[in-house]
Amino acid sequence: MHARVRAGDPEAFRELFTSCARLVHGYAVRATGDPALAEDVVSLTFLEAWRLRERLKDEGDSPRPWVMGIAVNVLRNTTRARRRHERAMARLPAREPLPDFADEVVGRLADAEQLAAVKVALGRLRAREREVFMLCVWSGLGYSEAAVALGVRVGTVRSRLSRARTRLRRLTDEALREPARARGQVPGDRLITVVRSSGESQA
Structure with a gap:
């Protein structure tokens, strides 16, 4: 299939998309927390893959x-563009506040806090550690595959992943406890367990 993709065979490229699109989408969703933006990342990744076939x-x-290496670069560029957009929007006059519908979503509060804690913790990781963690743990790539995707050595992947696991456990714990302290509550450990078990499954 590699040769067919290089030759521009549409059917081969369709097979490539079918086999990798879900992987790219899952990676992008976890990185951004935005399904719509993740769809854009998928589209841009395969447009770039076609250009670089x-x-x-x-x-x-x-x-x-190879595909995930392109996805990592697309996500970097997309994230930078989104930050620029957010900074531009922040300079606009504030809109009228919307009504508070908190009572309607109170049942989802715990899950929302947990997801927010993971996002906060991932955001506090160094970019290279975050990329390795997401490729190896959340996207299921092996060490050698992640090394190819990122253009680094396998040993570098291993060391970055080890550091990412250690820091993510601590940062997730901190992110969960910060809002809980503000309410005078003690958070559960379910999310931390998920992060730990996910990391340890790659050991």
Whole structure:
């Protein structure tokens, strides 16, 4: 399939999309917390893959490390563009506040806090550690595949992932406890357990 993709075979590229699109989307959703933006990342990733198809090398049985390497770069660029947009929007006059519908979503509060804690913790990781964690733990790439995707050595992937696991456990704990202290409550440990078990599954 590698040769067919390089040659611009539409059917081969369709197979490539089918086999990797969900992986790219899951990576982007977890990185951004925005399903709509994740769809954009998928589209841009495969547009870029088509443009760069002649660079696909015959290394390994699967092209997914190559695709995920493109996805990582697309996400970096998309995130920078979104930050610029958010800064521009912040300079606009504030809108009238919307009504508070908190009572309607009170049952979702705990899950929302937990998801927010993960996002906060991931945001506090160094970018390179965050990318390795998301590729290896959340996207299921092996060490060698992640190394190809990021253009680094396998040993570098291992060391970054180890640091990411350690820092993510601590940062998630802190992110969960900060809002809880503000309410005078003690948070549960379910989310921390999820983060730990996810990290340890790659050990």
